[in-house]
Amino acid sequence: MGERLDGRTVLEKLIAFDTTSARSNLPLIEWVRDYLAGWGIESRLVHDASGEKANLFATLAGGDRDGGIVLSGHSDVVPVAGQDWTSDPFTLVERDGLLFGRGTADMKGFIALALSRVPDLVAAEPKIPIHLALSFDEEVGCIGVPHLLEQIGRALPQPAVAIIGEPTSMRVVDAHKGICALRTTVTGLEAHSSRQHKSVSAVVAAAALISEIGRIVGELRATKRHEGFDPPYTTFNIGRIDGGTAVNIVPRRCVFDWEFRPVPAVAFDDVLGRVEAYAEAALLPPMREIFPGAAITTEVLAQAPPLVPSDDSPAFALAMRLTGANRTHAVSFAAEAGHFQGAGMSAVICGPGDIAQAHQPDEFISMEQLDAGGAFLDGLIRWAVEDGRLKPGG
Ligand SMILES: [Zn+2]
Known part of the structure; x- marks a missing residue:
């Protein structure tokens, strides 16, 4: 038998690991x-090519088989460099009912709670499997979790529902924006500036x-809105530019280097395809x-698909039931839920x-939120033991 640890104690252990994405x-x-x-x-661990990082998948209870719920979290955190702690x-x-530490909110709090409920799950015999998935490199563009999801339905069972425990103050979020990070390189012809006609x-x-x-993103802003997001349209940013040597x-x-964050109705190609077509037809x-x-070449540095809301989502129905919420929310940050959805799970x-x-x-999480997260998982376990039937819709 393992040692029974409460959520706060597990969180203390997880915070002590410096899992900044670069490490x-x-x-x-x-x-x-x-x-x-x-x-x-x-x-079961699914490593990256270097072997220095790994995703972890485990079936906590209910049998090593398809179906059921996967509780998902990313193990990495953002750097603390340059921050005043x-x-x-x-x-x-x-301090004052708040637990401070890098990753307390995003998102080792949820992972700690899930781990603290393992003894209950082992004793409970739920009717459906409850799995755990931990990823790496979420904070640098969700690049770790695809390695894990490739194995879903193959070496790993295929859960029906994914609950991603990113900090939402226990609100139910059924839509998030995607993100696509890109690097465009333009190659012209150098010359003295007096020779404009012989240079590019x-x-x-x-x-x-x-x-x-x-212009393209501005057009999408007008035509493909998604109320609930703040702001309710696709955004872009040119984050870095470097060119030239002298006047x-x-x-x-x-x-x-640039990025755009599409609402669910906008496909990556709605932006990237049109940018490349313009370069090919008008500029080159x-x-x-x-x-x-x-x-003119554009390379995709990282991308994470949006989470597309759906009225008949069993994940949505379950989360609404467990939280007692009467409405869902959309968030503008990118997360792994779109990846899980893409791998065939309701997320x-x-x-x-x-x-x-x-x-x-x-960064902190309040004891109150930690308790609310724990109550959610206790409700999930009770439901899995007594009922365990996933229903579409909310
Ligand atoms: Zn996060």
Whole structure:
């Protein structure tokens, strides 16, 4: 038998692992694996190519088979560098009913609660399987969880419902925006600036393309709105631009990093395909008349699909029942729920803590939220034992 630990105690242990995305998450994953093994639960790890990071999947109760619920969380946290913290970010500290530490809200609080309920689950014999999935590298573009989801329905069972415990203050979130992060590289022809007619400016082409990106997203803003998001439309950002060497040299190269965050009705290709088509049709022909080697290439750095709301979602129905909520919410941050949905699961986001605390110095979760998250999981276990039938709709 393992040791019975309450949610706060597990959280204290999880916070002590510095799982900033740039570092290995294996010490945390191995601690979880050993903890679960203490309760007779086998963990399956899905590593990245380097072997330095891993997702963890475990069936906590109800049998190693398809169906049931997967409780999902990301193990990584954002950096604390440059932030002014009152106490050590990797030591859980309580002040006035608030628990401080990096990852308390986003989102080790939910993971800690799920782990603290393992003894109850082991004793409970639920009618459906309850699984746990922990990912890595969520904070750098949801790039860890696809490795895990590739194995779902193959080496790993296929859950029916995914509950992603990102901090929503226990509100039920059935829609989130996607994110697509890109790097565009423009190659022109360098020359002295007096020889404009024999040169191709990469910076001028990049500026035209950026202006077109703004125009395309502006059009989508007007035509594809999704009330409930703040703001209720697709947004974009040009985050970095680098090009040229001197005022009297026509620049040969310009690179800019950009992103857009689509509402569910906007497909990635609605933006990317149109940007590439514009480059090909409007920008490159005149550039290539002067310099055949002119090029505009766009590389996808990271992408996470939006979570698309659905009226007949069993995840939505279950979360509404367990929280007693009478409405759902949409959030503008990207999360892994869209990935889980893409892997054939009905997905919903519902977890303790306030998103306003995420990524902040002195990040905290209140004891009250931790208790609310615990009550949600206790309700889930009771339901799984007594009922366990997933129903569509809300
Ligand atoms: Zn998060």
